[in-house]
Amino acid sequence: MKNMLYLFIMMFPMAFYSQVNDSLQRKIPMQGTDNFRDIGGYKTKDGKTVKWGKIYRSAALNKLTTSDTLELKKLAVKTVFDFRGPYEIAIAKDNLPKGIQWINLPYGSENIGKTMIDFTNEKKMDSLLIAVYTDLPNLTKRYKPVFQQILCSDEPIVYHCTAGKDRTGMATALLLYALGVPESTIMQDYLASNYYRKAEINKVITIPTKDGMKTLPKSVQQVKKEWLMATVHAIIKQYGSIDNYLQKEMGIGPEEIQILRKKLLE
Secondary structure, three states: OHHHHHHHHOOOHHHHHHHHHOHHHHEOOOOOOOOOEEOOOOEOOOOOEEOOOOEEEEOOOOOOOHHHHHHHHHOOOOEEEEOOOHHHHHHOOOOOOOOOEEEEOOOOOOOEOOEOOOOOOHHHHHHHHHHHHOOHHHHHHHHHHHHHHHHHOOOOEEEEOOOOOOHHHHHHHHHHHHOOOOHHHHHHHHHOHHHHOHHHHOOOOEEEEOOEEEEOOHHHHOOOHHHHHHHHHHHHHHHOOHHHHHHHHOOOOHHHHHHHHHHHEO
């Protein structure tokens, strides 16, 4: 068990640069969103490769241009899973072409707009994000339908949240783990949001607060390995292993694992 935790934590610079270097294959060019990428191409522990063109992860899709929607059609995407809550969707509804099924699985933002959150306080935001990352009942409720869709369909899917980094990052981590991708690679994919969202992260964003206009900390726009590790620790503490969690809560036991790998590996 300790070895699995160490593997999740260990990150090598060369491995990260490898993720950056393959961005020409992984990143799907979109004018109206960022962090839209294919999770294919990763090697598994037994030497297989995650298929390209099956699973896509993204930031919000509310600003898609006409060319972007044509790209979605070209990718043959039939279903989009949206992890955003009602408040996020109300101000930025997905702009999808006809024929794509939109499924809302709100996770972690249900109370935004109802309570005052100080987004400029880095420590408070850190605590808030840790709470989101360790909310296992919500995690199960929102991600299980995605796994079930993949099990019963061969059609490409997209799942996303607002920035495509936290809720989307956790979903990708669990899926790649189920496919047998090494833990270090899973962490690389998660942290790669800091590369794909570099332009957004470097923007100076000010928001109104009770004390006047304040600058949004860059850390709020980034991802940290500690956040994903909080999910791993929470799962292992309650279920003993990620495998037990997947089987007990997601309905992804040995038989389902084999189905997933048959569908998504080559």
